[in-house]
Amino acid sequence: MKNLFIGLVIGLSSVTALAQIGNVAVGGSGCPQGEVYFSSIEDKMLIEYTKMYADNQDGKTISRVACNLRLPVTVPAGMRLVASLQSDASVNVWANNKVILNQELFVVGSSEIPHEEQLQNHGGEVILFSQTSTACGSEKEVVLAYNLNATLMNISKHVDSSAYVTKSILDVKFESCFDSEIPGEDSVGDLQDQTVVEVTEN
Numbered sequence: 001m002k003n004l005f006i007g008l009v010i011g012l013s014s015v016t017a018l019a020q021i022g023n024v025a026v027g028g029s030g031c032p033q034g035e036v037y038f039s040s041i042e043d044k045m046l047i048e049y050t051k052m053y054a055d056n057q058d059g060k061t062i063s064r065v066a067c068n069l070r071l072p073v074t075v076p077a078g079m080r081l082v083a084s085l086q087s088d089a090s091v092n093v094w095a096n097n098k099v100i101l102n103q104e105l106f107v108v109g110s111s112e113i114p115h116e117e118q119l120q121n122h123g124g125e126v127i128l129f130s131q132t133s134t135a136c137g138s139e140k141e142v143v144l145a146y147n148l149n150a151t152l153m154n155i156s157k158h159v160d161s162s163a164y165v166t167k168s169i170l171d172v173k174f175e176s177c178f179d180s181e182i183p184g185e186d187s188v189g190d191l192q193d194q195t196v197v198e199v200t201e202n
Contacts, residue, residue, distance in 0.1 A: 024071050030149070030165065031067035045170040052165035056097065056154040065165075066149035070108070071172075077139040079174040081107070085146050087128045087168040091119050095156035099163040102151075105130035108143040136177035144172065 030052035047069070054063040075081045085105045093099045097120070104114035115130065134142060150163040 024069065026067065026069050028066035028068045028149075030065035031069075043171075045172070047168040047170065049165055049167060052148075052150060053162065054099075054150045054152040054164075055162035056152060056157060056160065059154075059157055061154050063152040063154060064149060066147070067165075067168075068147045069145065069170075071144040071170075073142055073144050073172065075134060075140050075142055076174065078136070078177050080136045080177060081134045081142060081144070082131075082173045082175050083133065083144055084129065084131045084171045085168060087148055087165055089126045089128070089150065089163060089165045090124075091126050091163045092123045093119055093152070093161040093163070094121060094123075095159040095161075096120075097156050097159060097161040098153040099161070100151040100153070101126060101128060101163065101165075102147070102149050103128045103130055104147045105132050106145055107132060107134055108145050114147065146170070 030049055031047075047067075049067065052065050052067055054065050056063060073081060083105065085103065087103055089101060091099050091101075099119045099122070101117045101119070102114050110132075115128070117126065117128065119126070130146075132144075134140075146168070148165065148168065150165055152161060152163055154161065
């Protein structure tokens with residue numbers, strides 16, 4: 001994976017302190033160096049893709065692209081990390097072809113089950129949304145990560161089909177343990193994870 005320094009400052013919810021993000025690592029055919037751009041929207045990280053695109057123009061049976069990100073975060077004592085990831089995709093898949101979208105948001109060291117969405121005979125936008133969090137405890141260093149990929153199963157090669165993931169929005173917040181009902185545990189492996197998918201037709 002390629003290491004990038006990203007000069008983003010993320011505001012902490014209900015807290016006056018700030019967390020500086022640096023040494024972010026990205027990798028995968030969908031986000032090579034120079035083709036993934038980071039900016040800040042309302043204290044959220046926006047990742048725009050230009051190569052997260054799978055189609056059947058080359059005649060291959062399987063076309064797959066992926067983008068993986070690793071983000072080091074220092075969680076202050078008495079706080080917990082709460083993160084969400086929304087990824088937007090445009091899908092056009094017809095006949096016997098199939099598009100598989102897969103997104104996973106997790107803290108490194110934890111065990112998570114990726115969410116998978118399979119689409120056939122579909123034209124329109126798809127929104128993937130995932131959430132994860134750490135438990136409360138003393139100050140700790142964690143690595144927040146996501147794996148995102150799109151796969152086109154090209155059965156009917158004479159029918160144009162494609163999947164294009166346009167962007168992801170990563171929201172990272174700290175919540176006070178005193179305002180949370182979650183018991184305090186000094187562990188990064190005890191996570192809560194929820195993934196939903198929203199599909200809209202043209």
